Amino acid sequence: MNVKVFKLIPEEDIKNKVKELADRISKDYLNKELILIGILKGAFVFLADLMRNLTIPSSCDFIKVSSYGKSTESSGIVKIVADISMPIEDKDILLVEDIVDTGLTLQYLINHLSLKKPKSIKICALLDKPERHKIEIPIDYLGFTIPNKFVVGYGIDYDEKFRYLPYIGYIEINGEE
Numbered sequence: 001m002n003v004k005v006f007k008l009i010p011e012e013d014i015k016n017k018v019k020e021l022a023d024r025i026s027k028d029y030l031n032k033e034l035i036l037i038g039i040l041k042g043a044f045v046f047l048a049d050l051m052r053n054l055t056i057p058s059s060c061d062f063i064k065v066s067s068y069g070k071s072t073e074s075s076g077i078v079k080i081v082a083d084i085s086m087p088i089e090d091k092d093i094l095l096v097e098d099i100v101d102t103g104l105t106l107q108y109l110i111n112h113l114s115l116k117k118p119k120s121i122k123i124c125a126l127l128d129k130p131e132r133h134k135i136e137i138p139i140d141y142l143g144f145t146i147p148n149k150f151v152v153g154y155g156i157d158y159d160e161k162f163r164y165l166p167y168i169g170y171i172e173i174n175g176e177e
């Protein structure tokens with residue numbers, strides 16, 4: 001199988017955007033107890049950069065959901081593989097996602113985390129594919145709107161490959177997007 005990666009968002013643009021998002025979040029959460037919850041594995045690089053750019057104290061936890069595996073199409077079935085380990089009751093939560101595609105993962109996780117009674121839950125997503133939405137979830141902090149392509153890099157994989165790329169690219173498999 002021949003997989004080719006084409007650059008979509010350069011490293012420098014990601015860096016600037018993360019700084020911009022972190023500045024907004026730092027202002028909005030001033031004097032609050034912010035917990036970032038990263039959705040694994042795709043959001044780990046984004047969360048790390050976001051956290052380092054915040055000018056307020058924060059803590060973090062992670063939740064792992066089942067991934068696409070070798071497929072580039074979502075099954076629409078969300079499974080929690082590993083839940084958060086911190087208590088979040090009465091805390092301000094920022095759910096950090098790599099890509100919003102159909103929106104089903106976020107809907108499921110918002111419902112799941114709400115049962116733990118946090119004070120607030122907001123969403124921060126690096127990428128959004130509006131063409132693919134099945135439900136509309138308000139994204140409070142969004143990096144980039146992208147076309148309907150399968151993307152990799154900056155923590156995001158195709159079959160566990162390409163997470164290490166410092167930029168966001170899209171892939172073509174055997175000459176097809």
Ligand code: 5GP
Nearest residue numbers: 074099100101102103104105149150151157
């Ligand atoms: P949703 O539930 O919104 O359909 O899917 C969200 C999840 O699907 C993302 O967290 C990500 O793991 C995966 N996903 C959606 N689009 C892409 C893509 O273009 N590339 C990769 N690698 N994963 C994607």
